[in-house]
Amino acid sequence: MAQASRSNGKGRSRSRSGNGAHEPAAAPPARDYSIAAVGRALDLLEALSRIGPAPLAALADAARCTRTAGFRLLRTLEARGFAIQDEARGMWRLGARWGVLGRAAVEQGALAATAMPFLSALGKTSGENVYLRVRDGLESETVAIYQTDPGLRVYSEIGKRQPLHAGSSRLLLAHAPEAVQTQVLAQRLPRFTPATRTDSAWIAADLQRIRTRGYLLTTDEVVAGAATVAAPVRDASGQVVAVLSVSAPTMRMRPPRPRALLPVVLDAALKLSRTLGATGNEAVARIADPARKSSASTSASASSHDRGSAAPALAAPGPHSIFR
Secondary structure, three states, X not given: OOOOEEEOOOOOEEEEOOOOOEOOOOOOOOOOOOOHHHHHHHHHHHHHHHHOOEEHHHHHHHHOOOHHHHHHHHHHHHHOOOEEEEOOOOEEEEOOOHHHHHHHHHHOOHHHHHHHXXXXXXXXXXXXXXXXXXXXXXXXEEEEEEOOOOOOOOOOOOOOEEEOOOOOHHHHHHOOOHHHHHHHHOOOOOOOOOOOOOXXXXXXXXXXHHHHHOOEXXXXXXXXXXXXXXXXXXOOOOOEEEXXXXXXXXXXXXXXXXXXXXXXXXXXXXXXXXXXXXXXXHHHOOOOOHHHHOOOOOOOOOOOOOOXXXXXXXXOOOOOOOOO
C-alpha cells in the first residue's frame, strides 16, 4: 500500500497522489483587514457626495445602512468637521474640512498614482504611449505618462501645460464650466500646426459634439505627425476630472486604427472612473460602441477630426472634485 506522505529529511512532509505527482498545498485564505464601521462611514460619505445635501433617511438608504447607524456616523463626522447638519431643514452636507484633504490629495499626486495601473494596462494593450491630463484653470497639465517603449516618441512630459483648445485638452474644455469656456474662446488662440483649429465658433460647436460623443480623435493639432485617441475620466460626483489618451505617430495611426483603439481607450477610462467612485450608470452612459456606429454618421456637422456618431448624452458636470 502506497504511503500517503513521507518525510523529506528536514522535518517536513510531502504529499503524493496515487500517480506519484506532488499535490500542491492549499493556499491559505486571504486575511480580511477591513473594519466594518469604517466601511459604513465611507459608504455614507460617498452617498453624501452624490446626493447631498440630503436627509438622513435618503443617505442611509443610499449607503445601505440603518438610520441609527447612519445618524451616529454622521454625528461623529460632524464633530470632526467633515459633515454639517442643517437642523432647521434636517439636511446633511459635506463639511469644509474635506477641502483640506482635497488639496492634500492633489499635492500628493493621488490621481496620477491611482491612474498608473490603468495607464500601464492600456499601454501594454495598445502598444502606444498613454497620457493623463487634467484641467488647471485655463490650461491643461500632464500629470502621468506611461511610456510603452523607450524608443517611442513622447509628446509630453510630466508637468507640461498647454492651452485647452487643441488636441486632447479640448475634451477637458468641453466639460469645463461655461465661464471657463467663454474665457478661453474670447482669447486669441495660438496655432501650433497648420491643423490647429483657432476659430472660436468652430471650437464652440465641437465642444457640444465632444459632449455628445463622449470621446475625441485628433490628428496633427498640437504636434505635427501625431494622432490621439482620448476619453474622459470621471469621479464619484460625475465630473470629468481628467482626459486619458493614447498618442502615436500618424504613420502608425492611419485609419482604421484610431477607431480600432477607441474601445480599449474608453474601457480604460471607464475602469479608472469606477475606481474614482463613478457609478455604473454615470460611467456607462457615455460609452456606446463607437466602432459599431462609426459608419452611421458622416454629416458635415461632425468634427473634421472625428466624424463618429452620437453616443448617449453625458451627465451634467457635478460639484468640485477633490482631484482638481
